[in-house]
Amino acid sequence: MKKIIIALLALITFIQISCSSDILDNTPTANPVDVYVVGQKNSQAAYWKNNQEVLLNNGIGCEADTLMVSNGNIHVFGKKQLDNWTTQFMHWKNNVATNLTETFNTPAQFVRTITGMDVVGDDVYFVGYTKNPLITAEIYDLVYWKNGNKTVIDIATNPTFKSKIKVVNNNVYVIGNKSNCFNNCHGVFVNGVFQTVPVGVLLKDITVKDNQVYVYGTNYTTNSVYYKNLTTGTESNITSISNAFKLLFDNDNLYISDGSNIYKNNTVINSSSFFSFYKDFVVLNDNKYILKSEGDFGTTDILYINDVNSLQVFISDGKFNTITVVQN
Template sequence: MRNLILPFILLLTFVFSCRENDADEGLEQKNASYDVYVAGSENDKACYWKNNVLNYLSNGDNIQASKIIIENNNIYVFGIKYISANNTEYYFWKNNVKYDLKNYLGIPSTSKAYFSDFIVRNNIELFAGYVDNISSGTPNIYSLCYWKNGVKTVLQNNVTFPYRVSIDFYNNTVYCGSPTGYYKNNTFNSLSGEWGQNFAQNNNGIHHLFISNNNKNLNCYNTDNNSLSFVNTTTLYPNLSVAKLIFDTYTNDLYTFSAEIDNLYFKNNITINFVDSQYKRIEDMKVLNNNLYMIRSFSTLTSLPLKQYKVFINNVQTQYISGNNGSFNSIYVVQN
């Protein structure tokens, strides 16, 4: 009998061991099914992290990586270098090959240029910003432009101040936002808002986010059927000036957030609260298949570092960086 029991115990041990290994492998596969990219800086160098693994960008000294996009296995990073109040340099990496953005877009080195957004859709590269109108003969007069695969289109001349603008591409049409509306097929469409934000796409069309009612209400406008998808009348931070609209490609839900609002974001037109006494401001956010990926920050005016950053996946911390060492600025998620 003892001779029979021993092999039986060994068999059970083998079976449970296999089951545990299968469970571990399943968990690993689940965790590995999404690649999480975070762009920012560390040790005064532009960089990004892929699944927590640090990658420095070539010649990225004193540059902030402010936006990252993964498209068809290509890694695009937009970078900013602040020289002085009136002097900002812009850079662009594609698969870690660095380009001076003015040179990349054929802008004379003597021209002043300000870029505030870029997007890549189906390998089409789009940049939006302002370049000074040298031909006007008047200093500090700009043209609002976008560049599609390096080809410039002027949307508006004689702009006296380069406001932040956004850009997107939908149904072979370029959409470019402005403070008071948006351009579609280079035609301006006015909105009764006070401050235009950005675009987000889902199966219902392409939506434009703008802020109204003395910087308190968030408006989601469907540019396909020219109607408001929703107006969020929640009392917001009274000086709200920057918010962002994103969408979940699996569910088509729209999400709105801002680094100027504490402990909440909006799913469609529903307020979602989360509890964190420190890391309560969302710097950037992506949603994929109802999974939430957030960069959140903690600020203090009384001690150093003045700002710290964490990455959360479904409200579980996965990364941290002190503001003394760098920053997290942009997050992007890709399903394998």
């Protein structure tokens, strides 16, 4: 009888786990990490930490785009589309909201857009474009803010380009376009000094390997992946991959996603179907964390940890945008 009771208890426990309403799997990895996913849930900016949902205060109508953890503080960058077709940009620190558009606006310069964030220690950086409201011409300033203090990098005429910012060893790297130039007008500003990339290259983002800074993107002249080590000046092209949606390094391996596939050292390790695509991915200590949109033209966003479905949300309920993995 005692054995029968034990067997029944085990069966009940199994049924309770199997019938859970959350389709989640806290799949263990080789090293303990915190996995953050940011996006939107029920029309409110949100993030998930190790599958636990956090709705962001004053985030109704907003969606979260980027999350960074520094000195134990959680920083989230997001936005809200207003009824007058303008965008309001938001920052949450430990779930305390700041309206960046209102904070950074001045009578002489209005915020046109904010396109990126970086956090180093307790210093918070944003990059974007501002405009003098008294000037009708489409002339903007490419700027960044450090703890709310603005630095003008250059004059800009295209505020739709999504500039990115990265701060490494007190050096500020900003992807953007140079004004008053003839040919090589696209590249990266390093502490305000412009470095060009070849004509035909459009940079996507900045990544770091062993304290060395790389910019990467797509060479549309040759339909290939381009990346450059800004520390050594070495430029590389991968002709077997047509474009760079994301590029990163882990344990001396090079990972690239073109949106449809993920490559490790130029070999496909994950591939999507016609109706699915990759939204973001991180590789840390050989463990893969992937955000993928699946179903009929992306009806479900899914977090895969080492190819196991660990968290998902239907588009009627929300969306996932990016993923952050923090080593404990």
